[in-house]
Amino acid sequence: MTANTFDAPILVLGGTGKTGRRVVRHLTAANRSVRVGSRTGEPPFEWTDERTWDGVLAGVESVYLVYYPDLAAPGAVDTVRAFTARAVAAGVRRLVLLSGRGEPAAQLSEEVVRNSGVAWTILRASWFNQNFSEDFLADFVTDGAVLLPAGEVAEPFVDAEDIAEIAAEALTGDRHAGQLYELTGPRLLTFAEATAEIARAAGRPIHYESMPPEGYAAEMARYDVPAELVGVLVDLFGQVLDGRNAYLTDGVRRALGREPRDFAEYAREAAATGVWAAPAPVDAS
Numbered sequence: 655m656t657a658n659t660f661d662a663p664i665l666v667l668g669g670t671g672k673t674g675r676r677v678v679r680h681l682t683a684a685n686r687s688v689r690v691g692s693r694t695g696e697p698p699f700e701w702t703d704e705r706t707w708d709g710v711l712a713g714v715e716s717v718y719l720v721y722y723p724d725l726a727a728p729g730a731v732d733t734v735r736a737f738t739a740r741a742v743a744a745g746v747r748r749l750v751l752l753s754g755r756g757e758p759a760a761q762l763s764e765e766v767v768r769n770s771g772v773a774w775t776i777l778r779a780s781w782f783n784q785n786f787s788e789d790f791l792a793d794f795v796t797d798g799a800v801l802l803p804a805g806e807v808a809e810p811f812v813d814a815e816d817i818a819e820i821a822a823e824a825l826t827g828d829r830h831a832g833q834l835y836e837l838t839g840p841r842l843l844t845f846a847e848a849t850a851e852i853a854r855a856a857g858r859p860i861h862y863e864s865m866p867p868e869g870y871a872a873e874m875a876r877y878d879v880p881a882e883l884v885g886v887l888v889d890l891f892g893q894v895l896d897g898r899n900a901y902l903t904d905g906v907r908r909a910l911g912r913e914p915r916d917f918a919e920y921a922r923e924a925a926a927t928g929v930w931a932a933p934a935p936v937d938a939s
Contacts, residue, residue, distance in 0.1 A: 667691035668720035676818030716748040725760035775824040810838035813915040835905035855925035
């Protein structure tokens with residue numbers, strides 16, 4: 655590939671997050687000009703401040719649309735609608751939306767993007783593998799107990815690397831235009847089984863513990879999860895962790911022509927970074 659860089663930048667909202675930073679890496683490797691949409695970006699971007707929207711959209715060709723804290727959050731669809739209209743008016747020609755599997759509220763935002771009048775791709779993803787290592791759950795794992803209000807429901811965990819690879823392709827070409835990909839990993843795992851995979855990879859005891867939503871909210875607060883996120887997650891888990899997503903799809907295979915990454919591979923690679931190492935003992939002297 656030549657050293658030329660395409661002129662029109664690609665805006666990656668949530669560009670420092672689990673999928674976003676991987677999308678940025680793929681685009682940068684492909685020699686594309688990238689604009690990271692975040693509070694610390696240049697220019698800065700915040701969903702809650704419309705005054706920041708025009709700056710990040712200026713001259714942009716494609717947008718990776720990731721809404722924080724979640725498309726199921728109150729007011730999300732109205733905000734996505736307003737931003738989408740602003741993006742189209744600014745000349746954006748392609749939108750790639752990260753959506754949530756089994757979330758009726760998220761599908762309202764999907765409809766906004768589908769009806770935007772520009773090329774679109776929707777990535778409707780399952781629970782990310784990386785939630786265990788790059789989010790507040792990493793602290794639970796390190797402490798030796800994965801706490802969730804999930805019971806024994808099975809989930810087809812999907813890898814953020816697979817999502818990012820599809821997103822980067824969709825942002826830079828037309829092959830994925832007009833496609834809705836429902837993205838899962840290659841097998842179903844309960845949260846207890848996923849935790850056991852993590853424990854094997856980390857080489858230390860880590861167990862899964864199901865708990866009621868109100869107890870889970872208290873635990874998240876204890877781990878300093880932002881209050882606005884706690885409420886959204888408790889409501890969301892109450893919806894999607896009921897078995898509705900307990901089946902596999904061929905979305906990754908259709909998009910990339912290969913099988914999705916397996917949870918065990920993810921767990922081995924994450925463990926090798928030391929992210930789940932046991933906390934150092936407290937010196938009581």
